[in-house]
Amino acid sequence: MEKLIEQFSLGLFVWQLILFIGLVLLLKKFAWKPILNAVNEREEGIKNALDEAENARKEMQNLTADNERILKEARAERDILLKEAREMKEGMIADAKEEAKIQATKVIEQAQATIQAEKQAAIAEIKNQVAELSLSIAEKVVRGELSDKAKQTKLVEDMLKEVTL
Amino acid sequence: MHRNNIVKLLTLLLLTVTISVKAQHDTHNETPVEDAHSGKDIKTEIKEYINHHLLDSYDFTLFSYTNDAGEHKYIGAPLPVILWDGGLQVFSSSKFNHGETVAEVNGNYYKVYHNKIYKTDAEGTISYDEAHHPTNAKPLDFSITKNVVFIFLVGLLMLFMFSKMAKNYKKSAVPTGLGRLLEPIILYIRDDIAIPNIGKKHYKRYMSYLLTIFFFVWIINLLGLTPLGVNVTNNIAVTLALALMTYFITTFSGNKDYWKHIFWMPGVPTLMKIILAPIELLGTFIKPFSLMIRLYANITAGHIVLMSIIGLMFIFKNWIGSPLSFGLAFALSLLELLVAALQAYIFTMLSALYFGSAVEEHDHH
Numbered sequence A: 001m002e003k004l005i006e007q008f009s010l011g012l013f014v015w016q017l018i019l020f021i022g023l024v025l026l027l028k029k030f031a032w033k034p035i036l037n038a039v040n041e042r043e044e045g046i047k048n049a050l051d052e053a054e055n056a057r058k059e060m061q062n063l064t065a066d067n068e069r070i071l072k073e074a075r076a077e078r079d080i081l082l083k084e085a086r087e088m089k090e091g092m093i094a095d096a097k098e099e100a101k102i103q104a105t106k107v108i109e110q111a112q113a114t115i116q117a118e119k120q121a122a123i124a125e126i127k128n129q130v131a132e133l134s135l136s137i138a139e140k141v142v143r144g145e146l147s148d149k150a151k152q153t154k155l156v157e158d159m160l161k162e163v164t165l
Numbered sequence B: 001m002h003r004n005n006i007v008k009l010l011t012l013l014l015l016t017v018t019i020s021v022k023a024q025h026d027t028h029n030e031t032p033v034e035d036a037h038s039g040k041d042i043k044t045e046i047k048e049y050i051n052h053h054l055l056d057s058y059d060f061t062l063f064s065y066t067n068d069a070g071e072h073k074y075i076g077a078p079l080p081v082i083l084w085d086g087g088l089q090v091f092s093s094s095k096f097n098h099g100e101t102v103a104e105v106n107g108n109y110y111k112v113y114h115n116k117i118y119k120t121d122a123e124g125t126i127s128y129d130e131a132h133h134p135t136n137a138k139p140l141d142f143s144i145t146k147n148v149v150f151i152f153l154v155g156l157l158m159l160f161m162f163s164k165m166a167k168n169y170k171k172s173a174v175p176t177g178l179g180r181l182l183e184p185i186i187l188y189i190r191d192d193i194a195i196p197n198i199g200k201k202h203y204k205r206y207m208s209y210l211l212t213i214f215f216f217v218w219i220i221n222l223l224g225l226t227p228l229g230v231n232v233t234n235n236i237a238v239t240l241a242l243a244l245m246t247y248f249i250t251t252f253s254g255n256k257d258y259w260k261h262i263f264w265m266p267g268v269p270t271l272m273k274i275i276l277a278p279i280e281l282l283g284t285f286i287k288p289f290s291l292m293i294r295l296y297a298n299i300t301a302g303h304i305v306l307m308s309i310i311g312l313m314f315i316f317k318n319w320i321g322s323p324l325s326f327g328l329a330f331a332l333s334l335l336e337l338l339v340a341a342l343q344a345y346i347f348t349m350l351s352a353l354y355f356g357s358a359v360e361e362h363d364h365h
Helices: A002-007 A010-147 A149-162 B002-028 B042-054 B146-171 B179-198 B203-224 B236-253 B256-263 B270-315 B321-359
Strands: B059-066 B072-078 B080-084 B088-092 B103-105 B108-113 B116-120
Touching (some): A002 B236, A010 A149, A010 B146, A010 B179, A010 B203, A010 B236, B088 B103, B146 B179, B146 B203, B179 B321, B203 B236, B236 B321, B256 B270, B256 B321, B270 B321
Antiparallel strands (some): B108 B116
16 A cells, blocks of 8 residues: 555646546547447437338238228129129010010000901901992892893892802 | 466466476575676566566656666657646656656756655755655656656547547448447447446436546557556556546536435435445445556556566576466466456446446335
8 A cells, every 4th residue: 555655646647637538528529429429320220211111011011901902892893793784784684575575465466456457347348349249230130130020030049049148 | 266266376386486496596506697787686676677667657668778888778768857846847857867867957956766756966865764765855746757658649549540430430320440340349338338337318428438438448458568568557646547537427426316325325224324324425435446446456466477477587597487488478468458358348337337326316115
């Protein structure tokens, strides 16, 4: 201990204090602050970049999930649309068939009615014609027969035989 | 533990060597090897050389030798001596001729005795008291000694190194060159020393001090191991200055809780509080004191052992001496490399711990 006190040099102590404090202050200004700041900035940068990458990854995942969901929805919608379209088509065809059938029946009925009417008309016409013809024959016969009494009766009888209705 | 074992081993080896040297002396009945110049035997000379190496010096001497004519020659440069002796006295240390002559400045005479400057008369007479301590007046000494020069050079080196590193960050966020080596250490100090001990809230205030002290102690310890061998941290003045700074920073950043835990420890009976207060107060001084002694003692011990082992080479003049000495010195140098970093780490770590206790916020429920 005595040796230590004897060895102690005030000059060296004072110089060491001055030089060391000076060194701390100078290094603080020119070295430690810029170095620590740069390191901090870099670490922050790395951390941010990692965070961003993670976020981007999550977003990407979300996007993919969204895409898939949308695709699924779209598919489902398309299926529904297609189904609807098919149903509609089938409905339309069925309707059209029905309509056509009704229309056809109507046409057929009308045609039959017309045919019937025409037939009736033709029959009536024929009847008229026959009547007129009969009358004119009858008139002629009557005129010829009327000259000969026997003949007249015979004619009338023949005529009547001929005419069948 | 590991260190202790190695120290024990070394002590054992040293003992064996001493015994064998004695045996050698006995068998051959040799006279101790005399030094031509001073007449001291070589063991004393080595001891003195080690002591001298551990001390500060007024010259920047790289090495010295004795030439054929028996004169000591020194290779190095003189440094300015600054004294306050009723006025500022500045002169070159070459006036002392390495402690061999009396320096005359403005009518005052100064002499270096045991590495301290004393005021003397023209002949350089030094009078002693009973305990063989000089009674001459000691002027206030603020000389730029070898250690001051070295501290300054290390400061410049650090300033150059780290400001260059800081500039590199402006160019790219990734460290380049030396920064690649230094950045992990800086981050280690931040993440494993400052933040766990001080806490995330306050650590930023202390980073500059912690980083500076770590690199300062480490670099200066490492350079002390180079052949240049300028020891700075084995001066109690240097470690005292460092420890005092830690003490003052701790004391001035102490919050209410810190002082409360010292003077009025919560959660113990009143009688205990009264007993604990002086102990805790003493503790605040002992903590930096231990910092001072630890660094000083570790580095000093390392250098003494290392130089003693190298000194063995000169004592132990046979075929086994040099390889043994070399092997031991090499192993110890490796250990000292570790110690250099370890002491810097411990100093920084404990400083951070003390700062942490000063700013810690306790929750009392």
